[in-house]
Amino acid sequence: MSAPPPPPPPPQWVLDLESAGSTKPKNSPLPDPPGYTASLTRKERAQSSKVAAVRKAPTPEEMDTLKMKKAWELAIAPAKQLPMSAIGMYMTGNTLQIFSIFMIFTLFKTPVMAVAGLQRTFAPFDTPGTSGRLIGVKLVYILMNLVGLALGIWKVNQMGLLPTTRSDWLAWEGERTWSERAVPREWL
Incomplete structure (x- = not known):
C-alpha cells in the first residue's frame, strides 16, 4: 500500500492572514475577524481611506449622460x-x-398637478448639453400623465357619471326604451 498524497498547500490568502502580526491583548478570548490586519496604525488607516475616497471628477459629458438617465426614469415614473x-x-x-x-379625485389631481409643474420637475436636469434632448423626455412625461388621466376618465364613465347619451344633454329626450328585457320589469 502506498501512502496517501500530501494535502495541497493552503491558498495565499490563508498564509497572509496567518502571517499578520497580532497586537490584540493576550487576555482577549475572541479571535480577530477574517481579513483584519491589526498591524496598520491609525495614521496608516486614515491615509489609506483618504486614497480610497479620492476619485476622478466626472466630465460634463458623463454628467449629462447621468442626468438624462435620471430624467428618463422620472418621465417613466407615472406609468x-x-x-x-x-x-x-x-x-x-x-x-x-x-x-x-x-x-377618482387622486387620478385627476395627480396628472394635472404633474403637468403643471413640468418645468420645476425637470429643472435639475436642464443644462446646455441636455436642453435639446429633454424635449422628448418631457413629452413622454406628459403622455404618461395623460394615460393616468385617461384611466380616471374611464373610471368615471364606468360609474355612469359621464354624459354620454342624448338624454343626458336634452331635457325633452327620454331614456332609451328597451324592446326586450332579460328580466321582467317588475323585478327591477
Whole structure:
C-alpha cells in the first residue's frame, strides 16, 4: 500500500492572514475577524481611506449622460403607478362611495398637478448639453400623465357619471326604451 498524497498547500490568502502580526491583548478570548490586519496604525488607516475616497471628477459629458438617465426614469415614473391605480379602481367598484370618489379625485389631481409643474420637475436636469434632448423626455412625461388621466376618465364613465347619451344633454329626450328585457320589469 502506498501512502496517501500530501494535502495541497493552503491558498495565499490563508498564509497572509496567518502571517499578520497580532497586537490584540493576550487576555482577549475572541479571535480577530477574517481579513483584519491589526498591524496598520491609525495614521496608516486614515491615509489609506483618504486614497480610497479620492476619485476622478466626472466630465460634463458623463454628467449629462447621468442626468438624462435620471430624467428618463422620472418621465417613466407615472406609468409605473398605473397598475396600482388600476387595481385600486377595480377594488372600489362602480358604485358612488367615498373611496371611489377619493380614488377618482387622486387620478385627476395627480396628472394635472404633474403637468403643471413640468418645468420645476425637470429643472435639475436642464443644462446646455441636455436642453435639446429633454424635449422628448418631457413629452413622454406628459403622455404618461395623460394615460393616468385617461384611466380616471374611464373610471368615471364606468360609474355612469359621464354624459354620454342624448338624454343626458336634452331635457325633452327620454331614456332609451328597451324592446326586450332579460328580466321582467317588475323585478327591477
